[in-house]
Amino acid sequence: MTIAYTESSSDELFEILSHSVRRRVLTVLVRNEEHEAFSPEEFAPGNGPFDAFLASLHHVHLPKLAEAGFIRWNRERGTVTGGPRYDEVAPLVTLLLTHEDDLPVDWL
DSSP: OOOOOOOOOHHHHHHHTTSHHHHHHHHHHHHSTTOOOBOGGGGOOSSSOHHHHHHHIIIIIHHHHHHHTSEEEETTTTEEEEOTTHHHHHHHHHHHHHTGGGSOGGGO
């Protein structure tokens, strides 16, 4: 299956960032300047049931980010890296991180 990537619209970017799990995934990638591979467990929140988190991560959030081209998800290795459209969302995530102290505590 070939996906045709187009330049992001503001609506698409905000929709991708509308869920805390997707924000957390992209935040970890932005904070890591080398864009190394990360295991999904590194995106886990500090509280809540871990199994439910992993299920939603693997069945909803990582596929959505990968389909949009913002990440590359290697299911076999269990790693996540920046995707072909990562550079379209990274500046917005960087802006949010720059103003992290001004944002609600639960934004991540």
